[in-house]
């Protein structure tokens with residue numbers, strides 16, 4: 445997108461979405477969608493929030509930031525505009541001219557965020573929570589997701605901003621005991637990546653960055669940005685934890701493009717052979733239509749691998765899984781989508797409509813595991829245990 449081009453305001457695929465329906469229910473449930481924002485130190489997270497807080501996009505977004513650090517100008521402006529006579533310097537809670545709310549976020553628990561949203565003047569359409577640059581998003585994603593049943597928020601997706609100039613170096617940073625580093629975890633856990641600082645890399649460097657990022661996480665939607673300027677429609681309504689098309693909509697959007705581009709150059713699909721990058725690897729296991737028995741065996745396999753960290757029926761430890769996704773078809777016509785973050789996973793049955801909406805490639809069942817040293821062993825073990 446060009447600098448002076450207005451952002452795309454609404455996701456037309458989501459008729460409920462929009463500024464005219466502030467209490468809309470994006471999931472047919474009275475819950476407020478929440479986006480987690482990750483990215484390594486200096487990648488451009490605050491720049492993205494700054495952009496969102498200033499743009500006229502029509503959403504009432506509550507933005508929870510780690511601190512107001514780089515946004516003192518917003519703070520000053522909003523305080524002046526909302527209450528010109530006020531001398532207050534409070535940075536607890538700011539109402540911005542475009543309807544957004546901004547709050548300082550330090551060790552703020554989910555309950556506190558929910559309370560803040562419930563008490564927000566005029567209501568809130570969306571919540572964005574920025575994590576620190578060195579945060580491992582896995583446990584945080586897991587907590588928000590686990591809280592959904594009981595809470596008022598629903599996790600829409602994880603957006604990760606990447607400094608395209610430095611990310612290869614950051615991904616390669618060694619940690620004690622060959623641990624997966626934070627940058628790798630952030631990429632592995634993301635649903636959408638902004639390959640930011642496009643102005644600081646050559647097209648060849650960008651290509652290398654994108655291919656490395658996709659090797660770590662082949663299920664990503666990728667946007668190339670400068671100063672984190674991505675249309676909200678590309679960041680919101682991802683339904684990453686409930687969307688049957690999550691595995692088939694990987695795409696790249698370059699700044700001048702408004703729509704997903706599925707050309708072979710820009711669209712990457714998960715590889716069937718494991719791909720390794722700095723200790724993180726990914727495997728896609730194609731699944732045939734499963735019988736009832738095979739379906740139960742698959743459930744057992746997932747429980748053993750994700751909960752007990754073992755291959756079923758064996759004492760052998762299996763690789764640490766950071767993220768799992770899948771689409772499973774049964775021979776009785778049912779279809780399920782698998783979403784997993786670390787040991788937490790969910791198999792959600794798709795309604796006929798959702799399944800029809802699955803888009804290209806939904807006919808092929810598959811499971812994708814992203815984790816440390818995930819290899820063919822995982823594929824062989826699953827195939828043998830499930831009997832496919």
Ligand SMILES: Nc1nc2c(ncn2[C@@H]2O[C@H](COP(=O)(O)OP(=O)(O)OP(=O)(O)O)[C@@H](O)[C@H]2O)c(=O)[nH]1
Pocket residue numbers: 483484485486487488489490491492514576577605640641642643644669670671672
């Ligand atoms: N040249 C260039 N600079 C950028 C771009 N995006 C952000 N920056 C600059 O990069 C620096 C870091 O950006 P921030 O938005 O503060 O990064 P952050 O991810 O919030 O950083 P932490 O809070 O340290 O985790 C700032 O000086 C931004 O102005 C870009 O696309 N191009």
